[in-house]
Amino acid sequence: MIKVVIYEDNPQLREGLTMLIDGTEGFRVMGAFKNCSQIIHELNEYKPDVILMDIDMPGVNGIEGLKMVRQINTEVSIIMLTVFDDNSNIFEALRNGANGYLLKKTPPARLLEYIAEAATGGAPMTSSIASQVLKMFSGLNLPGSNQYNLSEREKQVLQLLVNGYSYKMIAADMFIAMDTVRSHIKKIYEKLHVNSKSEAVAKAFRDRLL
Amino acid sequence: MIKVVIYEDNPQLREGLTMLIDGTEGFRVMGAFKNCSQIIHELNEYKPDVILMDIDMPGVNGIEGLKMVRQINTEVSIIMLTVFDDNSNIFEALRNGANGYLLKKTPPARLLEYIAEAATGGAPMTSSIASQVLKMFSGLNLPGSNQYNLSEREKQVLQLLVNGYSYKMIAADMFIAMDTVRSHIKKIYEKLHVNSKSEAVAKAFRDRLL
DNA sequence: TGAATTTTAACATAAATATGCGATTGATCT
DNA sequence: AGATCAATCGCATATTTATGTTAAAATTCA
Numbered sequence: 486m487i488k489v490v491i492y493e494d495n496p497q498l499r500e501g502l503t504m505l506i507d508g509t510e511g512f513r514v515m516g517a518f519k520n521c522s523q524i525i526h527e528l529n530e531y532k533p534d535v536i537l538m539d540i541d542m543p544g545v546n547g548i549e550g551l552k553m554v555r556q557i558n559t560e561v562s563i564i565m566l567t568v569f570d571d572n573s574n575i576f577e578a579l580r581n582g583a584n585g586y587l588l589k590k591t592p593p594a595r596l597l598e599y600i601a602e603a604a605t606g607g608a609p610m611t612s613s614i615a616s617q618v619l620k621m622f623s624g625l626n627l628p629g630s631n632q633y634n635l636s637e638r639e640k641q642v643l644q645l646l647v648n649g650y651s652y653k654m655i656a657a658d659m660f661i662a663m664d665t666v667r668s669h670i671k672k673i674y675e676k677l678h679v680n681s682k683s684e685a686v687a688k689a690f691r692d693r694l695l
Numbered sequence: 696m697i698k699v700v701i702y703e704d705n706p707q708l709r710e711g712l713t714m715l716i717d718g719t720e721g722f723r724v725m726g727a728f729k730n731c732s733q734i735i736h737e738l739n740e741y742k743p744d745v746i747l748m749d750i751d752m753p754g755v756n757g758i759e760g761l762k763m764v765r766q767i768n769t770e771v772s773i774i775m776l777t778v779f780d781d782n783s784n785i786f787e788a789l790r791n792g793a794n795g796y797l798l799k800k801t802p803p804a805r806l807l808e809y810i811a812e813a814a815t816g817g818a819p820m821t822s823s824i825a826s827q828v829l830k831m832f833s834g835l836n837l838p839g840s841n842q843y844n845l846s847e848r849e850k851q852v853l854q855l856l857v858n859g860y861s862y863k864m865i866a867a868d869m870f871i872a873m874d875t876v877r878s879h880i881k882k883i884y885e886k887l888h889v890n891s892k893s894e895a896v897a898k899a900f901r902d903r904l905l
Numbered sequence: 906t907g908a909a910t911t912t913t914a915a916c917a918t919a920a921a922t923a924t925g926c927g928a929t930t931g932a933t934c935t
Numbered sequence: 936a937g938a939t940c941a942a943t944c945g946c947a948t949a950t951t952t953a954t955g956t957t958a959a960a961a962t963t964c965a
Binding site for chain 3: 861877880881884890891892
Binding site: 846847848871872873874882891 | 941942946
């Protein structure tokens, strides 16, 4: 028996979802609310397996509700519901530990499957949402790579800097003189337009150079 | 009419997929190959809308094939097929512009839907795969936040370190003595278990402390 | 082959950092 | 009221970094 709690401000949709889910074998709607101002209380009260959470709600919105839950509970599966596949919301939701992200126009039969999948650890999402997610993956990653024309050796040195190595340790690790390490690092600083180790490290992370 | 090309080394599965897809209204299998050594040629020859690509193939594997295609064509939808939802492969595939990622045990009816979705810009993935993807997004993020019990002031200092400030600059910025900055930084190092600025910076990024 | 780049290295020096040992003032909690 | 901790500062010192200059192999490329 999969226990579900619903947060959705639109009364029709809330009722519809409740009827659909509660009327299906194996599912049980423990509660359906028009906002998530009492979500922590309801979480403890009903101990749901899955929460369906509308993104756009007056008062405390879905993302805030999600954050509140995740501060005290990382077990319950939370599926976000939305009308649009809006990029920034997707990112915020997933970053904060949402388990799924579905469009409200998802067909009822599918919705039930998705809830079941979420309950067993899956992360259901419509393919249009998934598409956005993948773009974030490749979009953030690809542009970088080697904007700064670091040579092989320089990349190695930078990697070791990022790992917290001192010049001495880098020299030992790479079997070269410490002065050579200095040379490389000077070159790296020129190419990255920085002038300290920690700036270089920060830039390496920010621009995903390694 | 959705044009599909298949790369799959297992003859049974290759035949099965071909029969299934080519035998369905609206789909057309242009070719099915046991490896992707000639993939660029075949891409130009058949101009498919969707490529089904097995990950584990002898010779040139699916990830390599994916990269080869993406170097010259970013339009065609590429769905990766795999037996396991293996974490590192998923990441590599998505990072290199795969459009979908499905388990081979996906039911035939679903597979056809997924191909159709991919052809229209969606990114089909089974929910177990999606779950892995989301973990990459958030999994590293949630547990932390403040694992290290940094005080407010310490967080400020760390933030400035990450921004590449020297002790002197931090002191000026925060209107405190440089010795105080030292004190804070010593405390930060203790709490983060590091002993250099760049290690602290790296840790701040890795553990998303700021 | 000649030119450009990368990798290697040495020497010198000023600046920044890491570390140790104290110490005072508030705020907070019990 | 006493204990605890965050935040503030000082002083000393050894180590590490940053920067400048110079230059010889090795590699790559036209």
